[in-house]
Amino acid sequence: MKTYAELREMAVARKGEDGLEAVMPVPPAIRMADQSDDRILADFTKRVFQAGFNWTVIENKWPGFEEAFHGFDIGRNAMMSDEDLDAHLRDTRIVRNAQKILTVRDNVVFLSDLAREHGSAAACLGNWPLEDTIGLFALLKARGARLGGVTGQYALRSLGLENFILTKSVVAALNMAGVIDGAATSKSAQAKVQAAFNQWAAESGESHARISRMLAAAVPD
Structure with a gap:
């Protein structure tokens, strides 16, 4: 080598x-461990929507995403109903992809589980030892929604992890x-x-x- x-x-x-x-x-200006869990959900969502799509389009629409998903409030998005999904699919402020929209709710469950286990999702993910980065990637793939591969890896870097x-x-x-x-x-x-x-x-x-x-x-x- x-x-x-x-x-x-x-x-x-x-x-x-x-x-x-x-x-x-x-x-990073802010370490991942110091982020709030709603910002982690927001960045996960941004990376999921950017995957296989024009990144600039998502960036330009991002204020609309923040509005449509209530600032990515964990509690509010955990309650996403079928009616909420239908409303999102009619909402021109965002990219209307049903499977990707549902990852918001799925990743709320993931982050909420980490918060129950570790105090906050940020504490768990942000303090993960980089000597086991591959283990962190495996966690995102296994328990997150559409966070396998470089999607989750880019999100971690964007959120302040030096992976x-x-x-x-x-x-x-x-x-x-x-x-x-x-x-x-x-x-x-x-x-x-x-x-x-x-x-x-x-x-x-x-x-x-x-x-x-x-x-x-x-x-x-």
Whole structure:
């Protein structure tokens, strides 16, 4: 497996020192552990609606989503009835996709369960050890609604967790680095990915988020 230093050298060769730093993630203004659970629901919903859709359209419509879903109040959205669903399907302020609309209610259940177990969903998700990021991804996939794959991974990063994201470029870099051979979907491959990020973080002192971006910069776009 290539070392962090070797991979960073490759990224600098492609982007230059300034160019590489320019694509690095900005440190979060608010840690995920300090977010309110309604903001977690909001970001989960945004990422679910953006998946397979034009992100700019969702961004432009987002104030309407906030209004339609009552500021993503946990209690109010837990009560979503068939009548509420019908109203959402007529609401031009949002993208009217029934399956994605229902994820709001489903993810309220998920977040509420975490809150009962840990005091708040933010405390559980935001304090999850990054040395077991793959375990957190598995939790989102198993108990969340449409939060598997990069959808949940992007949401975590957006909410202030400095996790890696397994984009196509990052997976390509992991293959180039000799960590995995092929996709990063099997349990054995994911265990190797986690071990590699843990090792590179120990070598460099960098966050998993910055290492993730560095990897993406080390391979062709």
